[in-house]
Amino acid sequence: MMARAIWSGFISFGLVSVPVGLYSATEEHQLDFHQFQRGTSDRIRNKRVNERTGREVDYEKIVKGHDVGGGEYVIVEQQELADIAPGRSRSLEISRFVDLDEIDPIHFQKSYYLAPSDAGNASSYGLLRDALAKTNRAGIASFVMRSKEYLAAIRADGKVLVLETMFFADEIRDPAKELGDLPAKSSATKQLKMAVDLVEAMSGTWRAGDYKDSYTERVKKLVADKRKGKEIVLSEEAPEATTTTDLVTALRASVEAARSRRAAGKKAPAKKTAGAKRTPAKKAAAKKTAPKKSAAKKRAA
Missing domain, CATH: 2.40.290.10 (Ku70; Chain: A; Domain 2)
Structure with a gap:
């Protein structure tokens, strides 16, 4: 349909x-929650209420009003807008x-x-x-x-x-006005080079399917665990800011970790084909390494 x-x-x-x-x-992705008064099973409802009479008003009887100041409103009908x-x-x-x-x-x-x-x-x-x-x-x-x-x-x-x-x-806010002073262009050559190396080591092809909404899955698990009466255990802690003195060490360790993950990822397909015919596997590996050498030469140039 x-x-x-x-x-x-x-x-x-x-x-x-x-x-x-x-x-x-x-x-x-959205997991719906209703509102309840704590300690009860009483639902909380939102109603359209006339603030003067306290009575609920049908949606069909509601019109829009624009505040022009001094407590005065200009009432506009939906049809007038159309x-x-x-x-x-x-x-x-x-x-x-x-x-x-x-x-x-x-x-x-x-x-x-x-x-x-x-x-x-x-x-x-x-x-x-x-x-x-x-x-x-x-x-x-x-x-x-x-x-x-x-x-x-x-x-x-x-x-x-x-x-x-x-x-x-005019709907996009000016960062200079909204955020105040922002850091100037980096003059730390060593740190900048390492940061660039980290970006390069963590770079890859954009594939939308690689990313999942893990938070919603955690919320669903939380609901399921509470329903079964299981104890809720926190699995992660919030990160802490990296200090200036630890920055170089953190960058170096990050680059090494990213390169290791990339190397491990490249070896995985070879292991997968090891049980198949050996000759085609070697040819495929040879083809894969060729563009990497040319890419390395470009970077060196």
Whole structure:
């Protein structure tokens, strides 16, 4: 069964309009908890209550009000919000195409999939997707959804178009103002070289599947253990800050440990194929070492 679109409208670029539906691309791990009064089995409920009368109010009877100061509010109906942007709420208007690499990731907010909502116009969807993939560009667009205007980047990802909602420039905080003085560029040559060595030793290929939500699994185990009446044992302690005097020692030990793990990881496949035919295993090993030598020469150069 196909997912239900949370928004539907048109991608517009130039004089071309492509009907599309917007779908959630992600879902977060979440273990739901209800609220209880401690020592009882009494649930805590959140209700919409009129602060003057103390009576609960039905959702349909609630309107929005904007605080304009002095205890005065301007009341706005949901329909009024929809009426001021009837076209914008049905159109993803691409105003410019930009190189994907030029967009700072801090602007990205949430990912959605875009899918053609009309089979007759699927070719237009495919054309835009393939053009974006070939040029490594994203279409910058704006649209209105749920009474809010969004800035968005539309990019190609395999067979699908992905829409990334984005923060506007004035929504991103200035670190200089928010965080105060930050450390200057490092002048400690030895420590910097060791830090670079550690980064290199810990580098690898990005594979999203390598990372799991271990905290949620721990929460599930906590619930299961408490249900069975088991004793809860803390398995880890919070880390402590590395002092300046211990920094070099910590970096050196980290580099050595990372290199050892990498070496062990490279040997693992060879052990796996040892029980199979020996000749192909040797050939595969020879092929693997060739690029490493050339990479080492590049670094030396």
